Amino acid sequence: MKAPTYPEGNLSMRIYSTHYEGDIREWNLIGKLVGVKVPPPIPDRAFEIVPVLIVLIAIISLIAAFDQRWLVVSMIMSWILLIALTAFTQYSLYVFGHDLDPDRPLRYIEPFTPPVIGISKIGTLTTFHLPHVGSFLFVVASLLLYWGYRTYKKELGGQTKP
Secondary structure, three states: OEEEOOOOOOEEEEOOOOOOOEEEEHHHHHHHOOOOOOOOOOOOOOHHHHHHHHHHHHHHHOOOOOHHHHHHHHHHHHHHHHHHHHHHHHHHHHHHHHHHOOOOOOOOOOOOOOOOOOOEEOEEEEEEEEOOHHHHHHHHHHHHHHHHHHHHHHHHHHHHOO
């Protein structure tokens, strides 16, 4: 995030599947001015469930490497989790920007919805929302599972049936 009050550098906050990290104290100070709750309203339970689901998909994907019948299960689960996490993140960002404190100092800031990926301007603040390495790896893994499934289906289609 770029803010006039922090000209020497950008503030950052990273949200992993297990925890938050970054300039949380500074984000809280700015959040009080804007009227938002920092960190965003993500239930603690999500930090327990998401890593378990990722490990479960990884285990099923390993099984699928040896038994292709599990490939479709692994592929579907990875895409469902990817879509669900994106939707949940967008919903959390909506709540983050619309559940503003009515007694906030900067009342001129209207409710807002930051994008999951992109740049948004809130008053004099410019925020950058970018996926981290783990997100890219998850998308790549999901694409590889899809590619593996398509390849497997083509091989099955080329076999002659008795």
